[in-house]
Amino acid sequence: xxxxxxxxxxxxLIARARFRxxxxxxxxxxxxxxxxxxxxxxxxxxxxxxxxxxxxIADDQDPDFFRVLIESDDGGLPGTDPLELAAWRGYVLNxxxxxxxxxxxxxxxxxxx
Numbered sequence: 001x002x003x004x005x006x007x008x009x010x011x012x013l014i015a016r017a018r019f020r021x022x023x024x025x026x027x028x029x030x031x032x033x034x035x036x037x038x039x040x041x042x043x044x045x046x047x048x049x050x051x052x053x054x055x056x057i058a059d060d061q062d063p064d065f066f067r068v069l070i071e072s073d074d075g076g077l078p079g080t081d082p083l084e085l086a087a088w089r090g091y092v093l094n095x096x097x098x099x100x101x102x103x104x105x106x107x108x109x110x111x112x113x
Contacts, residue, residue: 001035001048005055009035011092012056013044016065018101019088054093069093 001009010031017025026043034042041047045061059066068076069089077085090096 001050001055005048005050006032006035007095008054008092009042009046009048009056011095012069013046014098015069015088015092016044016059016062018099019084020062020065 010028013025013031030043035048040049041060045059046056047058047060048055049057054070056066056070064076067073068080068085069092072089074082074085084099087096087099091098
């Protein structure tokens with residue numbers, strides 16, 4: 001795998017961990033070791049192939065996220081904010097900026113006086 005492919009895989013895993021909150025992600029040390037040794041099934045259930053574009057060809061741990069992000073299946077995750085999804089696609093597929101974390105308290109956190 002070349003560096004661009006490795007970076008793509010890392011971006012995908014970051015997006016999956018942040019977008020699908022509450023799901024773990026593999027350690028980057030393990031991931032780097034597996035990529036350096038030519039593994040095709042990586043920690044985190046990611047199946048990769050160096051000749052594929054993009055290099056991730058399946059996600060055994062989160063196939064719905066894979067379909068939505070890589071295969072552009074807009075209906076794969078019902079209730080998903082289309083703007084947030086587009087931001088994550090831009091980050092992973094086009095090396096765009098990391099989307100901001102959503103505000104956990106959109107109505108404000110201060111108390112009224």
